[in-house]
Amino acid sequence: MDELQRTALVRTKALLKQAGHHFGRPAPSVAINFELKGQAAGMVRFPASGKAQIRYNAILLNENADDFLKRTVPHEVAHVIARAYHGGKIRPHGTEWQSVMGFFNADPTRCHSYDISRSSTRKFRxxxxxxxxxxxxxxxxxxxxxxxxxxxxxxxxxxxxxxxxxxxx
Known part of the structure; x- marks a missing residue:
């Protein structure tokens, strides 16, 4: 794990802790990795059993470090928090998620605008x-x-x- 990935990991954990204090109950435990490939900057998985998993795209993190830490990390953490505190039947980018993004003082945009030419791995004929x-x-x-x-x-x-x-x- 490089220094930038450690920074993203620390920021993720800090946002989870901040939300836990704000909502008056501990934030859920989350697995974090930097193995996401392709066009997505980040993604959250909620398995049927076990803890949620936040996956970050290391290539996009390295190429867009400041914006990634400012927008993508809170975006993915907000998915975890919104689902943990409002239930699993909420819309992915609905009002609950948007309110968590507002609490994080982050722009509640759905999609990034990063250059994905070096991170896209699959080219189909x-x-x-x-x-x-x-x-x-x-x-x-x-x-x-x-x-x-x-x-x-x-x-x-x-x-x-x-x-x-x-x-x-």
Whole structure:
């Protein structure tokens, strides 16, 4: 774990403790790691049993350190706190989450605007399909499913999609 990751870990624990004092009961125990890949800066998992897990994207943390510590860390902690104190049936970015973000003096925005070109790990090949009204680019995952017998239909004209020619994009 590098120094920046330690800083994010300390900030996460401090926000959890701050919320615990504010709400008058201990904050839930949370597992924290820096193994998230792809486009997301952070993510919280709530397993059926066991403690919640906050996952941070180490690449985006390193490239956007100040903003990440100011916005992403409180964003993910607010998910844990909102669910712990308001129950599991709340909306992910609803009023409960927004109020926790306000308590943290953090901007309650849903999405980051970080450059993800170096953190995106998966690039899918695209295949060109057509229906009666337009063309569609489907990933290699859906293309494989079609080859295995699954059918996809256009949402507009409701006709089945047919392979035209493959294209990488």
């Amino acid at each position: 695209r295949f060109r399909y057509a229906c009666h009204c337009c063309e569609h680019l489907l990933t290699s995952i859906r293309h494989g499913r079609i080859l295995a017998g699954q059918r996809y239909y256009c949402r507009k004209c409701k006709n089945p999609l047919e392979l035209v020619v493959s294209a990488d994009k």
